[in-house]
Amino acid sequence: MPVLEHVRKEKGLDHTLALLREGYLFIGNRAAKYKTDVFETHIMGEKAICMTGEEAAKVFYDSELFQRNGAAPMRVQKTLFGVNAIQTMDGKAHLHRKQLFLSFMSQSNYQKLTQLVKEQWEIYSNEWVRRDQIVLFDEVNEILCRAACSFAGIKLEESEVKSRAKDFNDMVDSFGKVGSDHRKGKKARTRTEDWIKNMIEAVRLGQIPVQEGTPLYAMATYQSLEGSQMDQEMAAIELINFIRPIVAISTYIIFSALSLYNFPQCKEQLIKGDPAYADWFVQEVRRFYPFGPFVGARVIKDFQWGGMDFKTGTLVLLDLYGTNHDDRLWSNPNKFDPMRFKDWKENLYSFIPQGGGDPTKTHRCPGEGIVTEVMKISINFLVKQMEYEVPEQNLIYPMNQIPTLPESRFIITNVKR
Ligand code: HEM
DSSP: OOOOOOOOSSSSOOOOHHHHHHGGGHHHHHHHHBBBEEEEEEEETTEEEEOOHHHHHHTTTTTEEOOOOOTTTTTIIIIIIIIGGGGOHHHHHHHHHHHHHHHTTTTHHHHHHHHHHHHHHHHHHHHHTTTTEEHHHHHHHHHHHHHHHHHOOOOOOOHOOOHHHHHHHHHHHTTTOOOOHHHHHHHHHHHHHHHHHHHHHHEEEEEEEOTSSSHHHHHOBOOOTTBBBBBBBHHHHHHHHHHHHHHHHHHHHHHHHHHHHHEEEEHHHHHHTOHHHHHHHHHHHHHSSOOOOOEEEEOSSSSEETTTTOOOEEEEEEEEHHHHHOOOOOOOOOTTOOGGGGTTOOOOHHHHHHHHTTTTTSSSOTTTTHHHHHHHHHHHHIIIIIIEEEOOOOOOOOOSSOOOOOOOOOOOOOOOO
């Protein structure tokens, strides 16, 4: 695919306000305006190169050209990632840590987790029948928090479910926000890290039982390349890096519910029960709706691409949302159409809702298998195991809020099993 090379530097000193105003569309808007795949801008007082498209993704995921160390702002590390976590590592140490996460990505673990998710859907939906209205996002957060903790080997007291689920959500919800919304995420992280740190210590001292093969056990006993254990804080951060994104699948489940509502013909197809269609539907939800906006890295070796000079140390942002809506890769990209995945050829760089490249070698998300399986079991529940009504509400998801969600968090009424 030819790379569009009209090199452009944005006029003006800083474009942070434009980023806040345009959110997910910031990179795509400029790429379209300047007719380019690569342009230079200034964000938070720093020069940044923005890139979009399949060819850009191939370059971005070349570890000879980019590193992650120094790329993620502290405000993101103190809410979303945890300080100095896997997202900020490079080279062999990163790949070694990555194996720790990838070791959980097996069919048997997917089955175990989806079974736990299913059991929670049963319990929750039986209870919804007795209620006037349900805010689905908040409930699904709890469902996934319970299932993820149980899978991870963590015992959740009944009294703490709501607050823990909210803390996991607040860490995700706050990373792109400012002021009190941002501080909410930092506090949620501190509370969660303290909780899990104590648990790691108790496991190491043999004070609480832990099952081998669970993420709790793995994080408590993992040895780095140098043969040392992670300190308690780092072990807690990485365990949170396992649980928090499972809870975050609630966003995709809400977008799935929104699609079922907006596109009843898709619901009809899903009711027929063809597993291939369920796969295409899930992929289209992940392609179509906004979640991760872009990912960042720093140049480690001077090079040229698309007519642009990439100087060592420069911050570079790869447009995830825009690449998933690139009309060179997706026909009619702003149309929700699961059938587009029927003949889609697997491609590590064109469909990148959770990052690109080979997950065993790059920073691509290790959790895509979990995400698709948890979505499928949840969608199956929404489509086949319950009936509900969607009353009038504000279902708009603002594109300048990162991460975004329908404003009403998706309210349902008249639930029947
Ligand atoms: C809720 C849906 C999810 C979304 C939208 C998502 C998205 C992403 C994105 C965009 C990245 C960054 C890729 C990059 O830096 O190039 C990432 C990395 C990561 N994700 Fe996910 N993810 C999700 C679910 C999960 C799940 C279920 C897990 C694990 C149970 C997980 C664990 C991780 C980890 C550990 C990383 C860091 C990988 C690395 O730096 O090598 N994510 N994810």
